[in-house]
Amino acid sequence: MENLAASADAPYDALIVGAGPAGSTAGRLLAAAGLKVALLDKARFPRSKTCGGGLILRSLARLPPAAAATVERACFEAEMNFLASGLSFHVRRKQPVVAMAMRDRFDHALVQAAVASGAQLCEECPVESVVQNAEGVQLRTPRGVFSGRFAIAADGALGRMAALAGFLDGRLLIPALEAEVHVAAPILASFGQRARFDFELVPDGYAWVFPKADHLSIGVLAAAPGEARLQQRLEEYLRRLDIVPLRIEKHGYVIPVRPRRPPYAKGRVLLAGDALGLADALTAEGISSALRSGEVAAHAILDGGGAARRVARLYQRGLRRELLRELAWSRRLAHILYFKPRLRAFLFRRCGQQLCEVLTDCLLGEERLPQALLNPRRWIKLLASLTARVPGGS
Numbered sequence: 396m397e398n399l400a401a402s403a404d405a406p407y408d409a410l411i412v413g414a415g416p417a418g419s420t421a422g423r424l425l426a427a428a429g430l431k432v433a434l435l436d437k438a439r440f441p442r443s444k445t446c447g448g449g450l451i452l453r454s455l456a457r458l459p460p461a462a463a464a465t466v467e468r469a470c471f472e473a474e475m476n477f478l479a480s481g482l483s484f485h486v487r488r489k490q491p492v493v494a495m496a497m498r499d500r501f502d503h504a505l506v507q508a509a510v511a512s513g514a515q516l517c518e519e520c521p522v523e524s525v526v527q528n529a530e531g532v533q534l535r536t537p538r539g540v541f542s543g544r545f546a547i548a549a550d551g552a553l554g555r556m557a558a559l560a561g562f563l564d565g566r567l568l569i570p571a572l573e574a575e576v577h578v579a580a581p582i583l584a585s586f587g588q589r590a591r592f593d594f595e596l597v598p599d600g601y602a603w604v605f606p607k608a609d610h611l612s613i614g615v616l617a618a619a620p621g622e623a624r625l626q627q628r629l630e631e632y633l634r635r636l637d638i639v640p641l642r643i644e645k646h647g648y649v650i651p652v653r654p655r656r657p658p659y660a661k662g663r664v665l666l667a668g669d670a671l672g673l674a675d676a677l678t679a680e681g682i683s684s685a686l687r688s689g690e691v692a693a694h695a696i697l698d699g700g701g702a703a704r705r706v707a708r709l710y711q712r713g714l715r716r717e718l719l720r721e722l723a724w725s726r727r728l729a730h731i732l733y734f735k736p737r738l739r740a741f742l743f744r745r746c747g748q749q750l751c752e753v754l755t756d757c758l759l760g761e762e763r764l765p766q767a768l769l770n771p772r773r774w775i776k777l778l779a780s781l782t783a784r785v786p787g788g789s
């Protein structure tokens with residue numbers, strides 16, 4: 396792709412910093428609507444990204460076709476195991492519960508879709524400083540100064556753009572370690588059909604196996620920051636599953652599972668994706684929120700008629716409606732799942748299968764978490780299972 400140089404005399408309608416799922420989506424929609432968009436990234440694409448690459452159906456439905464075509468494997472089944480308690484649950488659906496993609500190809504396809512819509516891409520272009528006034532935003536980069544009417548900071552969990560633009564933090568960054576593990580064909584085949592989530596290996600977190608076309612993505616995460624000995628946990632996990640790597644490549648990173656302190660738009664700068672802190676606290680999946688926040692940011696700019704305050708108001712409102720409310724419920728559930736082991740054990744022993752079914756419906760987008768949790772019919776069913784005798788129990 397042709398690289399772009401800054402042109403101060405031809406300001407952009409929108410400058411997007413970071414061409415991951417959040418930034419590329421915003422760039423694609425804004426450019427498709429006829430705005431002049433610069434999409435800046437410090438990397439050159441295709442670039443790798445530490446990620447399990449698990450896509451939930453909700454996000455698949457909204458992807459440009461070329462990005463959806465990077466899915467290597469679709470899992471129609473998932474299992475959730477509590478290793479120490481010996482509990483195991485299994486869900487199966489007619490649609491993929493999780494679809495697997497490699498982020499280098501997936502993100503590259505999203506960038507190409509943005510460029511095809513008219514966004515101008517500037518790679519190897521890290522933003523180093525941000526200045527904004529009533530009229531617009533200026534970004535200083537090694538390729539020159541870019542000026543635009545609005546900017547979207549979509550530079551990921553460790554990007555600096557939000558801090559440079561004066562946003563407060565307050566996100567909760569949890570550690571995760573991910574390994575691309577090449578294994579012998581029989582091992583790949585035995586893990587090939589299902590997404591697997593294992594609890595009670597990392598004390599406050601989970602481990603996963605996501606099958607890709609020719610290898611397994613295996614990872615561990617802790618739901619709280621701090622020293623989680625993830626390297627050791629990963630080794631333990633591989634031993635436990637009898638996975639003998641032929642080749643293994645490990646990468647650690649962080650996932651922001653609690654948003655920044657509001658506001659999420661300041662003057663003419665909006666935050667999106669991990670830069671805002673939109674990964675789901677329960678599952679740690681962040682791609683769907685990144686895509687959705689990119690869409691909401693683009694619509695706010697398009698509908699705001701160039702007025703910074705109106706754009707900010709529309710963005711805050713859109714985020715609340717589309718993402719923030721649901722993410723807040725997820726955080727409450729995550730607290731029980733990861734930090735209340737006795738309550739968790741009680742609930743999953745009594746009605747684990749039902750809980751897994753509800754979560755799956757939410758991942759598929761068939762239900763939204765707040766509605767699922769506030770649905771009286773669900774509560775009646777749940778109460779019935781809680782009061783029923785556990786087979787073999789006392």
Ligand SMILES: Cc1cc2nc3c(=O)[nH]c(=O)nc-3n(C[C@H](O)[C@H](O)[C@H](O)COP(=O)(O)OP(=O)(O)OC[C@H]3O[C@@H](n4cnc5c(N)ncnc54)[C@H](O)[C@@H]3O)c2cc1C
Pocket residue numbers: 412413414415416417418435436437438444445446447448449450520521522523549550551552553554555556571572573614647648649650667668669670674679680681682683685
């Ligand atoms: C180990 C691990 C496993 C995960 N597994 C999953 C999963 O299976 N499914 C899921 O949904 N989510 C998963 N996530 C979370 C997911 O990766 C993120 O939530 C998602 O990538 C966020 O997208 P984004 O567009 O906000 O940011 P990113 O994808 O991080 O993109 C940010 C972009 O900004 C660029 N950038 C950074 N700084 C600058 C700068 N100064 N100037 C210009 N550009 C800059 C970067 O090069 C990058 O391209 C996982 C995360 C980790 C760490």
